[in-house]
Amino acid sequence: MRGIEAALECRREVRKGAFAAEALRKIGGAIETPDRVLASSLLYAASRRESLWKHLLGLFLRKPLHALSAETADALLVGTAGLVELRHFSPNALVSALVGHVKTGKSPHEAGLVNAVLRRVNEEAPQVLDRMGRSPDARDQCMIRGIPSWAGRRWTEDWSKEEARSLMKLSSMTPYMSLRVNRPEYESSLRQALGQAGIRAWPSPFVMNGLRLASNPFPPSLPGYAEGWLTPQTESAMMVVEAFMALLEGGPVLEMCSGRGVKSGQLLSRLPGEVPVESWELSPGRVASARSEMNRIGVAQRACFRTGDALKLEPGQPPRAILLDAPCSGSGTWKRHPESKWRLSPERLTQMAELQSALLERAFRLVQPGGVVVYCTCSLFREENEQAVGAALRGGSDVVELPLDFPDRTSVRGKPYGRVLWPGLPWTDGFYTAAFMKRS
Ligand SMILES: C[S@@+](CC[C@H](N)C(=O)[O-])C[C@H]1O[C@@H](n2cnc3c(N)ncnc32)[C@H](O)[C@@H]1O
Numbered sequence: 001m002r003g004i005e006a007a008l009e010c011r012r013e014v015r016k017g018a019f020a021a022e023a024l025r026k027i028g029g030a031i032e033t034p035d036r037v038l039a040s041s042l043l044y045a046a047s048r049r050e051s052l053w054k055h056l057l058g059l060f061l062r063k064p065l066h067a068l069s070a071e072t073a074d075a076l077l078v079g080t081a082g083l084v085e086l087r088h089f090s091p092n093a094l095v096s097a098l099v100g101h102v103k104t105g106k107s108p109h110e111a112g113l114v115n116a117v118l119r120r121v122n123e124e125a126p127q128v129l130d131r132m133g134r135s136p137d138a139r140d141q142c143m144i145r146g147i148p149s150w151a152g153r154r155w156t157e158d159w160s161k162e163e164a165r166s167l168m169k170l171s172s173m174t175p176y177m178s179l180r181v182n183r184p185e186y187e188s189s190l191r192q193a194l195g196q197a198g199i200r201a202w203p204s205p206f207v208m209n210g211l212r213l214a215s216n217p218f219p220p221s222l223p224g225y226a227e228g229w230l231t232p233q234t235e236s237a238m239m240v241v242e243a244f245m246a247l248l249e250g251g252p253v254l255e256m257c258s259g260r261g262v263k264s265g266q267l268l269s270r271l272p273g274e275v276p277v278e279s280w281e282l283s284p285g286r287v288a289s290a291r292s293e294m295n296r297i298g299v300a301q302r303a304c305f306r307t308g309d310a311l312k313l314e315p316g317q318p319p320r321a322i323l324l325d326a327p328c329s330g331s332g333t334w335k336r337h338p339e340s341k342w343r344l345s346p347e348r349l350t351q352m353a354e355l356q357s358a359l360l361e362r363a364f365r366l367v368q369p370g371g372v373v374v375y376c377t378c379s380l381f382r383e384e385n386e387q388a389v390g391a392a393l394r395g396g397s398d399v400v401e402l403p404l405d406f407p408d409r410t411s412v413r414g415k416p417y418g419r420v421l422w423p424g425l426p427w428t429d430g431f432y433t434a435a436f437m438k439r440s
Contacts, residue, residue: 257326
């Protein structure tokens with residue numbers, strides 16, 4: 001498969017609700033590296049500033065985008081993003097490939113329109129973007145930065161003017177992969193093998209046995225991946241788990257929302273063998289992925305995954321420490337998962353905040369007296385962070401807040417609870433973390 005076709009195939013998956021990274025992983029083996037890089041660049045460019053591309057297309061189309069077939073709309077979005085952002089790629093080659101794709105698809109009669117509109121985008125978009133870039137209008141600024149306008153307004157309410165502007169800018173930064181080394185004894189051979197494969201890797205200054213890359217390779221193609229020596233994980237996620245482990249005084253440990261098991265895997269590969277770790281997750285598909293991840297990294301014998309609702313499940317043993325990595329908007333990961341920002345709404349955010357505080361209240365009830373609860377989200381909205389914590393605390397649990405230990409200059413104080421990890425680097429996402437101890 002060629003890069004442009006692959007980008008369109010992934011775009012179709014993303015339109016149906018998949019994560020871009022997931023869609024790219026699916027086609028991973030069927031495509032050569034240069035084509036994978038092109039597909040990924042086009043796909044992410046299309047998602048990062050989707051509202052801007054729709055706005056530009058609205059200027060050149062005589063009918064609304066949604067009146068066209070979904071395949072044609074995808075070709076126009078991918079084409080507009082590619083023409084504006086991939087300046088090193090020949091515009092003619094891109095337009096011809098997209099027109100050819102529409103011609104052989106379900107709506108061949110729309111091929112001429114794709115050709116005409118994309119050629120206008122190529123000629124006229126730079127002037128429009130220049131005007132929008134200089135405009136003081138908040139909506140224009142949100143579109144230029146690729147932030148839904150309601151979210152831009154929220155950040156302006158939640159943060160100072162400079163912080164909100166910085167968050168918008170950082171949300172469109174190119175992210176790079178970081179790796180958790182599961183077998184520290186192999187770290188130097190791993191770095192050597194990565195170097196031989198042409199992948200530069202160097203140690204993270206923030207986390208133990210974390211490596212930074214200057215690229216985003218296909219994980220299964222990494223040396224040491226099949227052996228389970230490494231797991232792709234952002235540095236912020238690693239820092240949250242390290243801060244949690246620093247507060248532990250033994251187990252049992254419960255991870256209440258364990259997803260595909262990235263943090264459970266970190267706990268199991270770092271904690272001494274006698275500390276039991278139980279992991280709960282609502283989605284059976286994610287539990288299946290978590291189990292195969294535990295097999296890959298060699299900790300399956302110690303893992304205990306259970307499928308179900310964390311508001312209802314009962315732990316095998318009363319936990320001494322709980323990590324609650326709550327389901328959230330993911331607004332701190334928008335540079336890595338840009339497609340998710342267009343699926344969010346203020347109403348969805350409020351529903352999520354209600355679930356988050358209910359889950360945290362449950363964690364306070366379940367933890368042993370004297371035990372620790374760490375709440376985290378990869379969100380930068382206070383509604384899901386301090387406000388969700390505040391609502392849970394009003395439930396009447398007798399807890400005290402604990403200080404958190406993060407490396408210097410990586411976090412700012414929450415208002416009033418917790419700390420916010422700033423998404424300032426290609427290897428860090430925005431994260432919120434707050435820690436509590438239940439009084440004995
Ligand atoms: C932020 S993700 C967890 C990521 C995971 N901790 C990791 O590091 O791989 C939140 C997870 O909560 C799960 N979830 C949502 N509602 C839940 C519930 N009521 N009970 C248990 N899990 C839930 C979601 O399916 C999602 O996988």
